[in-house]
Amino acid sequence: MTDQSTELLRFSTAGSVDDGKSTLIGRLLYDSKSIFEDQYEQIKATSERRGEEGVNLALLTDGLKSEREQGITIDVAYRYFATPKRKFIIADTPGHIQYTRNMVTGASTANVALILIDARNGIVEQTRRHAFISSLLQIPHIVVCINKMDLVDYEESAFEKIRDEFSKFSNKLDVKDIHFIPISALKGDNVVDRSENMPWYDGQTLMYYLENVHIGSDHNLIDCRFPVQFVIRPYNDDFHDYRGYAGRVAGGVFKKGDDVLLLPSGFTTRIAKIETHDGEVQEAFPPMSVTIRLEDDFDLGRGDMIVRPNNKPDVAQDIDAMICWFNEGPMLNRGKYTIMHTTQQARCIVKEVRYTLDINTLHRNQEDLQVKMNDIARVVLRTTKPLFTDEYRKNRITGSFILIDEGTNNTVGAGMII
Amino acid sequence: MDYQMDHLRELEAESIYILREVAAQFEKPVLMFSGGKDSxxxxxxxxxxxxxxxxxxxxLHVDTGHNFPETIKFRDDLVERLGAKLIVGSVQDAIDAGKVREEKGLNASRNGLQTGVLLEELEKGQYDAALGGARRDEEKARxxxxxxxxxxEFGQWDPKNQRxxxxxxxNGQKSMGEHFRVFPISNWTELDVWQYLALEKVELPSLYFAHKRKVFARAGTLLADTPIIQRREEEVLEEKTVRCRTIGDMTCTGVWExxxxxxxxxxxxxxxxxxxxRGGRTDDKRSETSMEDRKKQGYF
Structure with a gap:
């Protein structure tokens, strides 16, 4: 019983107060028995005290005092539920305040983006934003739930119209795998149980989709990348000359005996052992945390990278990237920031802003080059030392970075390398 | 070959990554140890x-002086086995020195007093990162x-201005005098923790397992009989088979049948x-946002 093997699936949702997102999350939690009685009693009492009709499931997801007062969600909230097949982590992001910052944060680690559309309203500005951010952040799978089907008499034509319109828009985006499901979160149609009200739909329910979507290929298993995180040196009698390179595999499959190339030095050697506390392993793949030991001793430290000689990342000081700006003050042209990339840290200067992007129309604006809060822009950065990078499309770990303001130490931007 | 990890191993890999990141990014980290299963x-x-x-x-253990004796023994054995260094911050000492004032009344608890002692210990040790075992599924503010x-620099959390x-x-960058709280097991649920402890055969204090104990009921919670809790007349003792789901200060940790x-x-x-x-934690029941209020001031 304790060795039951279940996979972990992370998905992001975004939406405003009225589109039924909280109801849907509430239903997924409730139907998978992840809402506890005392939690339920507590929100029931709060709903009654505030004179609301019925039990407001949104109170489950709105955690902070100011959110409860204002009836809005301010920050990304993480929710958990599990079925016998999978454990799920929901990154629940608000749709209005700070939407880019929060959606991007929630999307950065997601396997699946869940996009919710109100069947009565069809595609709205926020739907486009969410779809665009999902494609920009390269979430491997998108599931579009057309909700409130009960309010459009469960009409197939309403579903088809929205599906076709969405497809037309998403064709312009870089989206690989997309599914459409007609649901009613309130009534429970096609969420966990198949709907009897929509005999014309013979596809999966949402829960079936979440439990079965293939996520085994979401990591890059081709290009071997091991950013050294920490060097383990015990300095004790039992492990006198021990030197192990600890880190998390960012790409590819490393095997004992593999020829490897060390960056930035360019030396080559072989993997002597791949270890964990539980003993030696024959292979290491993402997202395993392991310790690699090499046949020869080199001066290798945090920020360096172990790769394969015939498959090198870009060793670059000029970084061409899409960037999301999070800070109240605009990004400064020629501004200097700290850049964090894998386990590397360097300084960088903004060399050029090529365009800002209107995420509603996808229009590239080359005139107004000021990058303000929640803007998305294409930029070129110059770093003080070379970074070992891949295109974000090929590897979400070696292709991503954050920018840190050197005065306030705040994270002010997130970048995806092109 | 299927290159897919199961969820416990993936959570483990994530937590190990965070722990190593703390060792790499900070000068002087410390691990806050409560004696509970998460820590x-x-x-x-x-x-x-x-x-x-x-x-x-x-x-670092902040000892309220009201811990279950089993907790303290378990802590000392664990530290010895690992050859780890233990620092104890004492709430009793802080009370004796007049730095904090003991709560009075029926539901008096030293839980709230831990914050002051914790912040003082962090400052005294000049720790720049305090690792905690809090999980996001525990409570809505978390x-x-x-x-x-x-x-x-006051140890406060500003939930509206998080990075x-x-x-x-x-991003562990900070100014002088500021510090970080780091939560490597954020993504674990209670069930994940128990499954993992079983999978890894981790030794646990006996309090977590069913045992016979004298208890009484208060506000829907069963509390253990101890001289440090005042009982009302109508609160009668009964012997029951119980266990703890969380372990904290005896004054606010409920036991379950x-x-x-x-x-x-x-x-x-x-x-x-x-x-x-946490349904058995009377400290969370003081108000709907009591966890958020305590966290802002520097609670775990």
């Missing part, structure tokens, strides 16, 4: 993360907590239970 699991993960080297930071949670956290990039005396039975019980684990 025991944290110590276990830390031992794995740095093996064969020792855990490169000390453990659902919005970051892995790397920035605290200002965005993307991919696996953790349960006959789960093995890890397997505990997992079975948790998979089917309909009450949250």
């Amino acid at each position: 025991i699991m944290m110590v276990h993960l830390a031992a794995k993360a740095f093996w064969p080297a020792r855990i490169p930071f000390p453990l 659902a919005k907590e970051r892995f790397f949670s920035h605290r200002d 965005p956290e993307l991919w696996n990039l953790f 349960s006959d789960a005396d093995t890890l397997e039975k505990i997992i079975q019980e948790i998979s089917t239970t309909r009450m949250t684990e």
Whole structure:
């Protein structure tokens, strides 16, 4: 019983107060028995005290005092539920305040983006934003739930119209795998149980989709990348000359005996052992945390990278990237920031802003080059030392970075390398 | 070959990554140890993360003086086995020195007094990162907590001004006098923790397993009989078979009627239970946002 093997699936949702997102999350939690009685009693009492009709499931997801007062969600909230097949982590992001910052944060680690559309309203500005951010952040799978089907008499034509319109828009985006499901979160149609009200739909329910979507290929298993995180040196009698390179595999499959190339030095050697506390392993793949030991001793430290000689990342000081700006003050042209990339840290200067992007129309604006809060822009950065990078499309770990303001130490931007 | 990890191993890999990141990014980290199962699991993960080297930071226990005796013994045995360094911050000493004032009345608890002692210990030791075993599924204010949670020079949390956290990039940059709280097991649920403790055969204090104990009921919670809790006249003692789902200060840790005396039975019980684990914590029941209010001031 304790060795039951279940996979972990992370998905992001975004939406405003009225589109039924909280109801849907509430239903997924409730139907998978992840809402506890005392939690339920507590929100029931709060709903009654505030004179609301019925039990407001949104109170489950709105955690902070100011959110409860204002009836809005301010920050990304993480929710958990599990079925016998999978454990799920929901990154629940608000749709209005700070939407880019929060959606991007929630999307950065997601396997699946869940996009919710109100069947009565069809595609709205926020739907486009969410779809665009999902494609920009390269979430491997998108599931579009057309909700409130009960309010459009469960009409197939309403579903088809929205599906076709969405497809037309998403064709312009870089989206690989997309599914459409007609649901009613309130009534429970096609969420966990198949709907009897929509005999014309013979596809999966949402829960079936979440439990079965293939996520085994979401990591890059081709290009071997091991950013050294920490060097383990015990300095004790039992492990006198021990030197192990600890880190998390960012790409590819490393095997004992593999020829490897060390960056930035360019030396080559072989993997002597791949270890964990539980003993030696024959292979290491993402997202395993392991310790690699090499046949020869080199001066290798945090920020360096172990790769394969015939498959090198870009060793670059000029970084061409899409960037999301999070800070109240605009990004400064020629501004200097700290850049964090894998386990590397360097300084960088903004060399050029090529365009800002209107995420509603996808229009590239080359005139107004000021990058303000929640803007998305294409930029070129110059770093003080070379970074070992891949295109974000090929590897979400070696292709991503954050920018840190050197005065306030705040994270002010997130970048995806092109 | 299917290159897919199961969820416990993936959570473990994530937590180990965070622990190593703390050792790499901070000068002087410390691990906050409460004696509860989450902090025991944290110590276990830390031992794995740095093996064969020792855990490169000390453990800090804020002792209210009202802990179950089992907790203290377990803590001392664990520290000795790992060869780890233990620092104890004493609430009793702080009371004796007049730095904090003991609560009075029926529901008096030293829980709130821990914050002051914790902040003082952190300052005294000049620690720049305090690792904690809090999980996001525990409580609604914690659902919005970051892995790397920035605290200002007063140790306060500003929930509206948190740094965005993307991919696996953790920004630990700070100014002088500021510090971080780091929560490596944020993404674990109560069930995950128990499944992992069983999988890894981690030793746990006997309080977690069903045992006979004299208890009484107060406000829907069963509390253990101890001289440090005043009982009302109508609160009568009964002997029951109980266990703790969380372990904290005796004044605010409820016990549950349960006959789960093995890890397997505990997992079975948790998979089917309909009450949250903090449901027995009277400190959370003081108001709807009591966790958020305490966190802002620097609570765990």
